Amino acid sequence: MATTEPKSGDTDDKIFIGKGEQPAWLTLALGNRHGLVTGATGTGKTVSLQVMAEGFARAGVPVFAADIKGDLSGIAEVGEGKDFILQRAKEMALTFQPDQFSTVFWDVFGEQGHPVRATISEMGPLLLARLLDLNDVQEGVLNVAFRVADENGLTLLDMKDLRSLLDAIVPMTAKKDEVDPLADVRKSAASFGNVTKATVGTIQRQLLVLENQGADKFFGEPALELKDFLKTDRDGRGMVNILVADKLMSSPRLYATFLLWLLSELFEELPEVGDLPKPKLVFFFDEAHLLFNDAPKALLDKIEQVVRLIRSKGVGVYFVTQNPIDVPDRVLAQLGNRVQHALRAFTPRDQKAVQAAAQTFRANPKLDTATVITELGKGEALVSFLEGNGTPAMVERVMVRPPTARIGPITPEERKAILAASPVKGKYDTAIDSESAYEMLQKRIAGTAAAPAEAGDAAGGGGGGFLGQLGAIVGTIFGTSTGRNRLSTGQVIARSVTRSVTNKVVGGIVANVGKQIGGSLGSSIGREIVRGTLGGILKR
Structure with a gap:
């Protein structure tokens, strides 16, 4: 907490959040230490979220936030100096300056924002199993399917790819003199254990x-x-x-899984940066309890790992929920910046939540924290932000500052105008159906594509053991092999290593391995090779 009175709002290194006996500031350099915003419905959590989002955006920090009710969309339009806003600003010695913020709207369904898509391969078997509510046996079969896809060069992009692959790994008894065009796929699946038709049917x-x-x-x-x-x-x-998450919330499991996938992607793709003067991105996770409800221990372990390690990538994660007890203790321990709105202690569980919330704050001898939590009015909060040395400040009772952008939703016409001027307009709006597992398997069934083993023979890579395959790979590198079929994962890795050495010797002769393979397969193989500590958050 700083003692300087605010005049116009934020400073170069701090965000002004509100004022009680003294101003409450969130230090930008500690914004990646994560945070928690809690409180009962209607106590002002969304306004607090908007105040923090505006502060980070003003400081040059990109923000991602889920908008459950549509209220947060107003951040894209200029705020109005209504009487209660001007009065609150005056009480804080704050000059109210209406503002608006450059906003991009996203929507999984593509209705009120740009479509958000991920490939099946990117999502991975662990999160898909969570999304589909599979048991251990069914999750095991899903893992088998992903391994078979990897070994057979079958790219998993969309639902029809996964469906066709699941059908392909089911054992089939061929009739006499009948050739099974997918025999090698089924054999690959069988090597990992029994895959039953009933289990695959349940997944389907x-x-x-x-x-x-x-x-x-x-x-x-x-x-x-x-x-x-x-x-x-x-x-x-x-x-x-x-x-835009109002419709997405009708499928809470999809909502939670999507946001967890997004966090894990950020963890994997962003480089290590350590502690910066300000975060590279701040991520607000509203209705955070959905992430933890009925989550198996393995998934909770990975959530904790992401939250603990992603701060070194310059990302701050802020969970927004009603009760602090919605968040597991081991995750709660990672959340250094706290905003607590009112809780109502009507039931034993509510009373437990109040006590739990009070105990997570650094005590202030001037406040009975547990009592104050139940007395807070709308717009009031107990706050404790990390100080310069990284320790939590004593809890303070403050009135949260008014947002400078609009409070409340925008109109459909305003949203349409924002989408028309979006910096990513046209980039994601039209779906692309690339050749992937579905098309590859259909060709195999129709007899128009060779099986991977046959393709390897045609390219000169089917014999001679490892050295024979390595020779074929070198031939591919220097253009002496004529085959243009996709390589297995092992061949791709070997070819990548060989190319790396070759580049150092002859420089510039060999193209990048990802470009040589092309398309989504190259991307997914690259993803497999470079996965870091988290690794299994998308694939186990």
């Missing part, structure tokens, strides 16, 4: 439920490029990325 039915909820629109291409979340506008202020 769960996929159907997901499709009926509209989730099939989420899987496919063009897939989201995270760099589009990390932009600033022409004035150097951070872009505010808002996920």
Whole structure:
């Protein structure tokens, strides 16, 4: 907490949040130490979220936030100097300056924002199993399917790819003199254990439920490029990325899984940067309890790992929920910046939540924290932000400052105008159906494509063991092999290593391995090779 009175708002290194006996500031350099905003419905959590989002954006930090009720969309339009806003600003010795922020709207369903897509491969078996509510046996079969896809060069982009692959790994008894065009795929699956038709059927039915909820629109291409979340506008202020989530919330599991996938992608793709003067991105996770409800221990472990390690990538994660007890203790321990709105202690669980919330703050001898939590009015909060040395400040009772942008939703006409001027207009709006597992398997069934083993022989890589394959790979590098078929993962890795050495010797002769392979397969193989500590958050 600083003692300087605010005149016009933020400073170069701090965001002004509110004022009690003294001003409450959130230090930008500690913004990546994560945070928690809690309170009962109607106590002002969304306004606090907007105040923090505006502060980060003004400081040049891009923001991502889920908008559950549509209220946060007003950040894109100029605020109004209504009487209660002007009065609150006056009480804080704050000059109210109406403002608006460059905003990009995103929507998994593509209705009120730009479509957000990911490929099946990017989502991975662990999160898909969570999304489909599979048991351990069914999740095991899903893992087998992903391994088979990897070994057979079958790119998984959308739902039809996964469906066709699941059908392909089911054992089949061929009739006499009948050739099974997918025999090698089934044999590959069988090497990992028994895959039953009943289990695959259950997974297929769960996929159907997901499709009926509209989730099939989420899987496919063009897939989201995270760099589009990390932009600033022409004035150097951070872009505010808002996920329109009112319809998405009708499928809470999809909502939570999508945001967890997004966090894990940020963790994997962003470089290590350590502690910066300000975060590279701040991520607000509203209705955070949905992430933890019924989550298995393995998933909770990975969530904790992401939250603990992603700060070194310059990303701050702020969970927004009603009760602090919604967040597991080991995750709660990572959240250094706290804003606590009123809680109502009507039930034993409510009373437990009040006590838990009070105990997480650094005590202030002037306040009975547990009592004050139940007495807070709308717009009031107990706050404790990390100080310069990284320790929590004593809890203070403050009135949260008014946002400078509009409070409340924008109109459909305003949203349409914002989308028309969006910096990513046209980039994601039209789906692309690239050749992937579905098309590859259909060709195999129709007899128009060779099996991977046959393709390897045609390219000169089918014999001679490892040295024979290595020779074929070198031939591919220097253009002496004529085959143009996709390589197995092992061949791709070997070819990558060989190319790396060759580049050092003859420089410039060999193209980048990802470009040589091309398309989504190259991208997914690259993703497999470079996965870091988290690794299994998308694939186990």
